[in-house]
Amino acid sequence: MDELDLAWDEDERPRRRRHAAGSARSRKKGRGGRTFLAFFLCLVVVGGLALGAYAGIDRIKGLFNAPDYNGGGTGQVTVEVLSGQLAADIGNTLQQKDVVKSAKAFVEAAKNDQRSLKLQPGFYSLRKQMKASMALSLMLDPKSRLVNKVTLAEGLTYQDTFKKLSEATKIPYEDFEKAAQDPKALGVGEVWYTRTDGKQRAPGIEGFLFPATYDLPPNLDATGILKLIVARFNQEIDKIGFIDAVTNTLHISPFEALVGASIAQVEGLDKDQPGIVRVLYNRVYSKKFPCNCLQVDSTVNYYLRITGKGAKPSTELLQSELHNKNDPYNTHDVAGMPIGPISNPGTSALTAAAGPPKSDYMYFMAINQAGDTAFAKTWPEFEELQKQAKANGVK
Template identity: 45%
Template sequence: MIDELDVAFEEDADRSKPRRHRARKGGGRSAVALLVTFVLLAGLGGGVYFGYTKVRGLFVAADYSGAGSAPVEVQVQKNASLTEIGNELVKADVVKSTKAFTNAAEAEPRSKNIQSGTYNLRKQMSAKDAVALLLDPAARVSKGVTIPEGKTAKQTFELLAKATGLPVKDFEAAAKDPEALGVPDWWFKRNDGKQVAKGAEGFLFPDTYEFDPKADAGQVLSTMVDHFLTVTGELGFADDVQKSLKVSPYEALIVASLSQAEAGIADDLPKVSRVAYNRAYKEDMTLQFDVTTNYWLELQGKDPKHSGELLAKEMEDPKNPYNTETVKGLPLGPINSPGKAALTGAMKPADGPWLFFVAVDKSGKSAFAVTSAEHDKNVQKACAAGINLCGK
């Protein structure tokens, strides 16, 4: 009897040959398949890499290399964002893309210190080099000029001339036509029936400016007028004073300039404005503000004086259109450039019946009074504090 195991073994042995034969055929096909797979994978990998480089190219900001070539001037506006600065640099062909500039600026912690002004840069610079130059004080063409609050137009022209190199007479000539500088004609209207001083006085907003080195006197003053209109617009100045105080914007501007000159500290601005309104409109009194006499002296080329040193003939000069000593109501026009606090004080004066005020200490703080008797007591306090008023 044949052993079942032997038969099974022989059957397996017989079947083993074709299986080995098929295995050899299968091995050939596997090699081909492996080769095809490799080629496909390589192609796919190349495609992926090509696609990656293409996509990567879309996200990498275009940039120039090197320190640049031809010199070019670029102006950075006040409060400009990095994107806005980058846009200006692209326009001037300083950097290749805004994104390259903002990336370089964000990588430099000092970039938040980039100041407004005009800069000497170079065309086709790397964004990193452009950021470095914008942080270099030596690259700035203009250092800027600060016009303090309360400066008269004449004083402002002198500061501007020194900063820009333009003659004072150019500013004086440009200031004669305020509407050409951008002041709307409706600003030169009064409700009290008095004349107006048609000039730039009062409209040259005090601030720190960076002017284009190529700007002429008219363009410089127009920039300041535009700033004035922006500030008063944001305050709602014109509409507010007409509605709440029943005065024209021009009259309120005059009051703002008077309080700017008279108040020794900012906290007193709304009170001084109230005194001006009370005397000019409620009590039909003369203002008796010494600052208007000093303004007239300055217009004549004379030095201003301390209140205690002013002569009666100077304060009562009938030729002075800014006379508030003997002429009732507000003077001809503004006497300086009031700042935002003074404008706000004139727009929203403090509530009170005051008719008098006087500085009572050397910090400039004033004491306010309703009656002459109260005022006289305040004057004595001022004299005791060393304020030179007693000789007036």
């Protein structure tokens, strides 16, 4: 039985093995097809996920990497940067002008370049479709800034000032003359239209064209430029405390003090201007000088200048010029300050006019070629100064 059984076993096992083997092959063949299909589908799914992931990453990158142009741009476009603007504000302007692809790209460029802190207000000549970092670099190049730079020196007359402005901007001289006819519209306040001495006030812009170096935007006309200059004058006056000082301490009108400053500006060096102003005030307001007249030649020369005759050395001025009754700036025969300023004074002269030192000096004179001024209380002392000046070659 055991043998039969073994025999059967032996007899049956091969069949079972073959069947089993056959079943295994059948299963393997079927599983392989399914496995290939599953593998293929897996590849499709994984590939799709990878493609989707790549697209998603690209979108995410787009959220963090600001869109930007690659090149240096083409053409030309003018962009204005306003005072107080932040990098984002400037970037928005650049994007609107199609200089940069996005404001964010410019902000990132500004963050990465410390020089951006030195970016100044003004107009800039740029190109369209620039890489943000290149646009920033171009804006930091002084050559890209569109300005008409002009320096107005202390002591210029309004005529000299208009000529310089016209040369710098190519705006006709006559446009500045026309714009200056209404000083109030340019920013000259009402406080400058009264005098305490009852004298007539000159109606012009003289005295209010503050001497400084200006970067004039290219889009300003004559009126805009004069407004800018008068605004600078007002800033300086406020800084000095000019109006309060002359009103409350000197008890004269700001306009009269401005006239004094304008005379001191052309009469002496910065260091001597406080003393010169004191002499002017002593002559006019102390009641101790003949006729309370200034008796300075600079006012005579001013009238000669604005009437086209040209200034002269004091030794060459004619008696008819010194005592010209038709000259509204005659200070040899007419008491008090003249009707208006004779120049545009700078900070030094304005400061001197607002707070000159107290003294009894009634005379002053340049005593050498360097322009140093000496002071005297009496006529005999002044005559000694004249001798000293003559010995030093002063005319």
